[in-house]
Amino acid sequence: MSRSGSGDETHESGGVDQRIAELERANKDLEGKIAEQERVEGELTALLREKEILLHEVHHRVKNNMQVISSLLKIQSGYVGDAAVREMFEECQNRILAMSLVHEKLYKSQDIASVDFKEYIKTLLHDVFWSYGYGFGTGRIKLKMNIKDVSFGVNDAMSCGLIINELVSNSLKHAFPDGRSGEVSVSLRSTGKDKFELVVSDDGVGMSQHLDFRSVETLGMHLIILMAEDQLRGAIELDTTGGTNFKVMFEG
Structure with missing residues (x-):
């Protein structure tokens, strides 16, 4: 055992x-x-x-x-x-x-x-105002900026930047003749998931209400339409009531 x-x-x-x-x-x-x-x-x-x-x-x-x-x-x-x-x-x-x-x-x-869009546009507007001999919204032409905290890819940021550059430049050159005072406004807000509305406006002398902005044969306006519709794949509208108001709707 x-x-x-x-x-x-x-x-x-x-x-x-x-x-x-x-x-x-x-x-x-x-x-x-x-x-x-x-x-x-x-x-x-x-x-x-x-x-x-x-x-x-x-x-x-x-x-x-x-x-x-x-x-x-x-x-x-x-x-x-x-x-x-x-x-x-x-x-x-x-x-x-x-x-x-x-x-x-x-x-x-x-x-x-991606680009911090708010910071980018703030710097861009500073440069544009100074390039036309105005302080950064502190002279006779004031600046109102309301940009949502958002980041865009390179292409969307650059397209929006070029649109803003053209429209703000146009306002500074043409909207306030003969020493007239006024305000330029730039805003960006969300209108839904990945949908945005960019508005650039001024309260200057305005454009003719009968003017078709698409018929304006300038490089600047052609560039604005190209960036809004081809690059951002969005839509652009113009309202000339009480000044000039361009609105671009796009998906980011």
Whole structure:
């Protein structure tokens, strides 16, 4: 009897040892898989960081190149005697700077995929007002800005920026003649899920109520319609009651 009991104990002991060995092998395999996963995750993190650095550098270089182009236009305009032609150079400068500013904001941002639209437009309007010889909404032409806290991708931000640049520039040039005082207003609000309404208006002398703005043959108006309808895939309306009020509805 004692020999039989000893054999059972030996058999059970051998089974336990085998199970322990199996668990140790399984644990070793698991540790190896965890180490491999950590290695892969580390490589992906490094690649992502490298991509972010490269994209920041791209935005930085694009911004610098655009500013060089703007500077060249400014220098060239100094050799132009015709005031109308010189004004065209200045308008092109503002358009380039509006696009350059998007890349500058992305370069300085932690998020390289989207632009803080409120901050972008605030800086853009500051530059536009100063380019026409006005303080930042502190002179005879006041500025009212009501921009929703929202981030847009590069294309939507740039399209909206160009529209705002053109319309505000038009207001500053034409809406307040002979030293007239007034207000320019820029607003952006949400009208639903991923739907927005951009409004640029002034209380100046206004445009003719019978004018079809689509028939105005200027680069600025053509650019506004192109950005609103083709780039933003939206709709644009004009209300000339009590001044000039352009409204752009689009999905962001």
